Amino acid sequence: MNPANAQSAVRRGLPEVLVLVGLVVAPFVLPYLGFSPGLMTRILIWGLFGIGFDLLFGYTGLLSFGQAAFYGTGGFMTAYLLTNGIANILVALLAGAAAAAVAGVIIGYLTLRRSGIYFAMSTLAFGEMFFFLENSVLGNFTGGENGIAGVPSPELPLGFATIEISSGMPMYWFVAVFFFVGYLIARRIIRSPFGAVLRAIRGNPKRAIALGHATQHYKLTVFVIAAVYAGVAGGLLGVFQGFMPPDAFAIDTSAQLIIQTVMGGVATLLGPLLGAAIWLYIFDVVQGIAGIGAYWKLILGVIFVIVVTVFRFGVAGALVRLFSRRRTQPTTPVTGVTGTRAEGAGEIAELDVVPAVASETRPVLEARGVTKQYGGLTAVNNVNFSLAEGELHVLIGPNGAGKSTFFAMLTGELPTTSGQVFFRGHEITGIGVTAVCQLGMSKSYQINQLFERLTVRQNVTVPVLARQRGRFKLDMLRGTHHLREVDEQVEAAIELVGLAHCIDSPVAELAYGEKRRLEIGLALATGANVLLFDEPLAGLGPEERVLVVKLLKSIHKNRSIVVVGHDMDAMFQLAERITVLHEGRTLTSGTPDEIRASKEVQTAYLGGVDA
Amino acid sequence: MPSLSLFLSQMFNGLTAGLLLALISAGLTIIYGTLGVVNFAHGALFVVGAYVGYAVYGTTQSFVLAVAVGALVALVVGLILERGLVRLFYDRPPEDQILVTFGVAIILVEIMRGIFGGVNLSVPSPEWGAGIVHLGSLIYPKYRFETLFISAGTLLVLYLLLYRTKIGLIVRAGIEDSLMVSMLGINVKRAFFIVFGLGAMVAGYAGTIDAPIVTLQPDMGFRVLIDSFVVVVIGGIGSFQGAIVGGIIAGEILSLTAMFDPSYSQVMLFVAMALVLIFRPQGIMGVEGRE
Numbered sequence: 001m002n003p004a005n006a007q008s009a010v011r012r013g014l015p016e017v018l019v020l021v022g023l024v025v026a027p028f029v030l031p032y033l034g035f036s037p038g039l040m041t042r043i044l045i046w047g048l049f050g051i052g053f054d055l056l057f058g059y060t061g062l063l064s065f066g067q068a069a070f071y072g073t074g075g076f077m078t079a080y081l082l083t084n085g086i087a088n089i090l091v092a093l094l095a096g097a098a099a100a101a102v103a104g105v106i107i108g109y110l111t112l113r114r115s116g117i118y119f120a121m122s123t124l125a126f127g128e129m130f131f132f133l134e135n136s137v138l139g140n141f142t143g144g145e146n147g148i149a150g151v152p153s154p155e156l157p158l159g160f161a162t163i164e165i166s167s168g169m170p171m172y173w174f175v176a177v178f179f180f181v182g183y184l185i186a187r188r189i190i191r192s193p194f195g196a197v198l199r200a201i202r203g204n205p206k207r208a209i210a211l212g213h214a215t216q217h218y219k220l221t222v223f224v225i226a227a228v229y230a231g232v233a234g235g236l237l238g239v240f241q242g243f244m245p246p247d248a249f250a251i252d253t254s255a256q257l258i259i260q261t262v263m264g265g266v267a268t269l270l271g272p273l274l275g276a277a278i279w280l281y282i283f284d285v286v287q288g289i290a291g292i293g294a295y296w297k298l299i300l301g302v303i304f305v306i307v308v309t310v311f312r313f314g315v316a317g318a319l320v321r322l323f324s325r326r327r328t329q330p331t332t333p334v335t336g337v338t339g340t341r342a343e344g345a346g347e348i349a350e351l352d353v354v355p356a357v358a359s360e361t362r363p364v365l366e367a368r369g370v371t372k373q374y375g376g377l378t379a380v381n382n383v384n385f386s387l388a389e390g391e392l393h394v395l396i397g398p399n400g401a402g403k404s405t406f407f408a409m410l411t412g413e414l415p416t417t418s419g420q421v422f423f424r425g426h427e428i429t430g431i432g433v434t435a436v437c438q439l440g441m442s443k444s445y446q447i448n449q450l451f452e453r454l455t456v457r458q459n460v461t462v463p464v465l466a467r468q469r470g471r472f473k474l475d476m477l478r479g480t481h482h483l484r485e486v487d488e489q490v491e492a493a494i495e496l497v498g499l500a501h502c503i504d505s506p507v508a509e510l511a512y513g514e515k516r517r518l519e520i521g522l523a524l525a526t527g528a529n530v531l532l533f534d535e536p537l538a539g540l541g542p543e544e545r546v547l548v549v550k551l552l553k554s555i556h557k558n559r560s561i562v563v564v565g566h567d568m569d570a571m572f573q574l575a576e577r578i579t580v581l582h583e584g585r586t587l588t589s590g591t592p593d594e595i596r597a598s599k600e601v602q603t604a605y606l607g608g609v610d611a
Numbered sequence: 612m613p614s615l616s617l618f619l620s621q622m623f624n625g626l627t628a629g630l631l632l633a634l635i636s637a638g639l640t641i642i643y644g645t646l647g648v649v650n651f652a653h654g655a656l657f658v659v660g661a662y663v664g665y666a667v668y669g670t671t672q673s674f675v676l677a678v679a680v681g682a683l684v685a686l687v688v689g690l691i692l693e694r695g696l697v698r699l700f701y702d703r704p705p706e707d708q709i710l711v712t713f714g715v716a717i718i719l720v721e722i723m724r725g726i727f728g729g730v731n732l733s734v735p736s737p738e739w740g741a742g743i744v745h746l747g748s749l750i751y752p753k754y755r756f757e758t759l760f761i762s763a764g765t766l767l768v769l770y771l772l773l774y775r776t777k778i779g780l781i782v783r784a785g786i787e788d789s790l791m792v793s794m795l796g797i798n799v800k801r802a803f804f805i806v807f808g809l810g811a812m813v814a815g816y817a818g819t820i821d822a823p824i825v826t827l828q829p830d831m832g833f834r835v836l837i838d839s840f841v842v843v844v845i846g847g848i849g850s851f852q853g854a855i856v857g858g859i860i861a862g863e864i865l866s867l868t869a870m871f872d873p874s875y876s877q878v879m880l881f882v883a884m885a886l887v888l889i890f891r892p893q894g895i896m897g898v899e900g901r902e
Contacts, residue, residue, distance in 0.1 A: 057706075061706070063706045063709060063710075110885050110888050110889065111888070113888050113889070113892045114888070114892050114893075116705050116706075117643075117649045117705050117709065117848070118844065118848070118892075120649070120705075120706075120709050121649065121840040121843070121844060121848075122840070122844055122884065122888060124836075124837060124840060125837050125840050125841050125844065125881060125884060126881060126884075126885075128837045128881075129877075129878060129881035132877045132878050132881075133878060136874040136875070136878070137874065137875070137878065251833050251837070255713070255717075258710070258713070259714075262710060294724075294725065295721065295725060297717065297721050298717075298718060298721035298722065298725065300717070301714055301715075301717035301718040301721055302718060304710075304714040304717065305696070305711060305714035305715060305718065308707060308710045308711045308714055309696065309699065309711060312707065
């Protein structure tokens with residue numbers, strides 16, 4: 001290992017080391033601030049619960065209001081097994097985690113059918129269902145309103161001896177071990193290719209799907225991971241208190257988790273721990289003050305609203321920002337297609353293209369009678385289209401001709417009302433945009449669909465990962481820094497679109513023209529051998545236009561391309577073949593010269609005054 | 612097997628409960644349908660209405676006045692919220708909108724707890740609702756019977772307001788394309804302001820109407836919120852008709868399951884919601900493609 005690598009390995013492991021030191025030092029410092037061992041243990045349990053939730057909400061963007069269901073399920077399973085002497089502590093916690101995972105699969109399957117607000121509402125409702133189940137149907141196991149009392153203190157079987165863990169500091173160390181292991185695993189997850197896909201889903205779920213990731217699978221997996229964290233935390237709660245309370249299932253539990261996470265800071269893994277410390281400390285302190293003790297929750301509510309409104313990244317988020325701002329050096333912008341590369345980087349690799357299974361007789365891409373109706377409106381009407389291998393085909397037509405709708409049906413983003421689409425002879429109608437992308441066809445959008453909060457490098461990593469890992473892969477414990485192959489492809493794609501000078505800049509800081517090229521870069525990085533570009537020149541100034549036209553020509557070498565465009569000069573210069581759409585129908589198709597001479601086309605564009 | 616008359620009376624019971632649920636959910640769906648904001652403070656506004664109604668009814672002995680003041684206070688709270696807070700969130704992600712209204716819900720509930728305490732309170736039925744009615748073989752509390760007409764009447768008024776008036780037209784156009792509406796010279800911001808207030812008012816109104824039927828407790832807000840979520844997920848959020856259909860279905864499920872085993876009635880409600888999510892994720896009256 002060379003020194004630079006060793007240094008970066010140390011830096012990568014720094015958070016883990018700091019957390020370990022923090023956990024060891026805390027019992028010697030925090031008691032002076034009024035934190036008892038019991039309070040610290042409770043904070044760690046909430047912190048562990050919160051790590052899972054942060055993976056779900058902070059990293060993937062899924063706001064669940066039903067985490068109490070898994071906390072309670074794991075907790076009651078563990079408490080039941082221990083109280084009845086069925087299993088030892090580790091088996092009981094494992095069983096609790098497994099029960100929570102099963103509950104996670106079921107609820108996740110149901111609630112993830114819709115996103116956004118529906119997800120929040122239905123997780124809240126299903127969480128409440130568990131509360132009812134605990135109280136009624138499952139009352140014989142869970143003790144209904146009484147919960148499970150008398151959970152024995154844990155005994156660790158070590159083979160040669162058994163250690164009983166009493167309350168107080170031993171319990172703190174016991175829980176701290178679980179917290180630390182949970183933290184290590186979560187760190188691995190967020191640094192893995194799997195974690196990169198989660199961030200892409202949060203940033204722009206639509207584009208993540210279009211770039212070849214089966215996002216539903218990822219969402220369900222992270223939902224189950226969060227459920228497992230909740231299950232273990234719930235199990236530890238019962239063990240820690242010697243009692244499993246029914247209100248673990250209550251909506252208040254989910255609410256407290258959300259508030260703690262947001263106050264502490266999302267997408268930091270440690271934010272929930274910090275939030276729990278703030279919450280429980282305020283609770284302890286304010287409770288003790290006569291006169292306002294009853295209003296502690298009101299005070300927290302006000303703080304929470306203020307945090308959400310003006311301080312969205314919470315305490316930990318603010319700290320991280322402060323820290324990283326100090327660390328980033330100003331970058332010198334270099335313009336032009338060939339920017340400077342990072343020093344020490346070797347030859348830029350060639351961007352891979354999915355090998356085309358060429359067929360002499362069949363077109364690469366073919367649409368037969370494709371139609372899209374919205375109610376009474378026919379946006380695309382019985383369009384036939386065919387793209388030959390290696391062709392650069394331009395699609396033009398007045399506004400509202402149905403070009404973008406037609407494009408979206410070719411890539412499987414929109415279902416067709418009728419008609420079929422064939423890709424190298426295989427029918428791809430209705431297989432969906434993810435599968436189409438995996439087959440080797442991708443599209444850039446008229447309106448940028450980027451991952452705004454990620455850097456250029458992270459953006460381009462998303463399609464490269466889809467190419468190399470397929471639509472879904474559970475490689476959540478693998479470090480991305482081991483994937484040399486991915487880095488090469490990412491850098492090759494970025495080089496190709498001329499963004500090497502800003503490779504580590506967040507997308508939000510790019511100029512519009514650069515964003516436009518990144519939009520194309522995302523489609524290119526999928527390795528697709530058939531590319532559809534929806535108005536790649538839209539909104540660009542003259543200089544940027546020249547750059548993009550040059551780019552389109554340069555990538556044309558081993559790819560078949562369809563371009564939708566308005567800029568007639570550029571399009572006629574680029575095109576080998578042109579198809580004209582008008583009012584949802586194919587008007588005509590031919591070489592640029594034929595189109596230029598066509599009376600029909602002139603009529604369509606000039607408004608049909610005379611023919 | 613239950614007798615036919617029991618079955619019929621439970622059906623009727625379900626209808627009464629269902630229309631009340633529809634009324635409770637109406638405000639939520641009106642606000643979502645127009646502004647695209649899910650108001651997690653909806654249940655808390657219901658609680659505000661119920662407690663204000665309790666206080667006014669206790670001091671003046673006039674239930675009608677209690678309903679009017681309860682609705683009015685919720686309206687004012689809603690208007691203040693829209694102008695002071697929610698407006699800042701129209702351009703932010705839906706998760707932020709949920710979080711901030713959720714925080715407001717905690718604040719409102721805790722204020723009510725501070726004023727009225729955490730103990731259970733009960734509101735007597737108004738004089739004209741006291742006693743029982745005989746419907747064939749069915750004996751029914753009179754006030755519950757009357758809520759059937761109150762809910763149905765209010766829903767009709769809301770329907771006419773949304774579908775037969777100019778402001779309703781603006782609101783529905785605003786749902787389709789708020790930018791276009793504002794280009795036409797209509798003040799969409801003001802329309803949003805009014806709609807949020809209206810939704811809040813309906814929540815408070817439902818709270819006072821419901822108060823004599825339920826036990827008043829500050830934490831009931833979350834139960835109400837969950838009930839209305841179930842209703843709109845079943846019916847299709849943002850659709851006014853969906854709230855009515857979803858409310859009636861939910862009411863019937865609660866009532867008919869209770870006929871066999873009351874402990875399963877809430878659980879069956881969630882089962883129904885799960886079935887809708889599996890087979891018709893957009894809700895029964897929901898439009899496909901709208902998130």
